[in-house]
Amino acid sequence: xxxEPMDFSELLGMDGFSNQLLEDHFKLYQGxxxxxxxxxxxxxxxxxxxxxxxTEHAELRRRLGWEFDGMRLHELYFGNLGGxxxxxxxxxxxxxxxxxRGGIDSWLAEFKAVGSMRGVGWAILYFDSAxxxxxxxxxxxxxxxxxxxxxxxxxxxVWEHAFMADYGTNRDQYIxxxxxxVDWRVVEGRLNAAGRMSLR
Numbered sequence: 001x002x003x004e005p006m007d008f009s010e011l012l013g014m015d016g017f018s019n020q021l022l023e024d025h026f027k028l029y030q031g032x033x034x035x036x037x038x039x040x041x042x043x044x045x046x047x048x049x050x051x052x053x054x055t056e057h058a059e060l061r062r063r064l065g066w067e068f069d070g071m072r073l074h075e076l077y078f079g080n081l082g083g084x085x086x087x088x089x090x091x092x093x094x095x096x097x098x099x100x101r102g103g104i105d106s107w108l109a110e111f112k113a114v115g116s117m118r119g120v121g122w123a124i125l126y127f128d129s130a131x132x133x134x135x136x137x138x139x140x141x142x143x144x145x146x147x148x149x150x151x152x153x154x155x156x157x158v159w160e161h162a163f164m165a166d167y168g169t170n171r172d173q174y175i176x177x178x179x180x181x182v183d184w185r186v187v188e189g190r191l192n193a194a195g196r197m198s199l200r
Contacts, residue, residue: 002040003071005033008078016177021165028161029074035067065143073122073142076155077162080190083183092195093153093188096127096134108179111136111154115175120159125187126150127194151194154187 008026012019039060046057087104088094094104101107114136115123122139126147134153139145156178163174 002037003033005030006075011078011082014082014181016180018166024165025161032067032070032074036071039064039067069142073155076152077157080154080183080186081181083181083185085180085182086184088184088188091188093191100134112175114138115156115158116171123156123158124152125154127153127191129194151190153190
């Protein structure tokens with residue numbers, strides 16, 4: 001069964017993001033969905049042909065993580081946009097963010113710093129259900145650097161395609177625009193869902 005690309009067209013017209021940038025980004029995301037489907041189909045054919053020990057199988061299997069994670073990360077990224085950007089001032093998410101760095105402003109400063117690091121990748125707030133803690137992670141590639149067992153709560157794309165058409169090399173300005181559009185209700189919902197599956 002193939003994956004279907006999700007429709008994020010409701011984000012068009014969002015402040016701080018041109019429609020052209022968003023439409024191009026949607027197309028890039030749809031490419032990850034297409035590649036994921038093609039890889040899965042090829043892997044099925046290889047398995048059916050009894051070629052699991054082949055070099056082809058090994059290379060396609062390695063590639064799957066890149067394409068699949070590229071698909072999912074973009075879904076999480078677009079999914080946590082479209083809000084008013086006002087961080088929580090109470091509740092479980094607020095408490096966890098505050099405890100993580102001695103206050104929500106300190107946590108936010110660290111998240112911005114992670115997103116501003118040199119290189120391309122993702123800044124992701126993860127919930128570690130095993131310990132009940134949150135951490136900011138830098139994901140250099142779609143498929144490397146993830147916190148094992150963690151749930152992505154807030155996902156920010158900091159590859160050039162996410163901002164250069166609108167902001168050039170001014171990544172900090174893009175980060176401000178991103179944060180001004182975060183839907184914190186979605187982030188809170190991800191935490192609540194993760195908490196129900198918590199190991200503790």
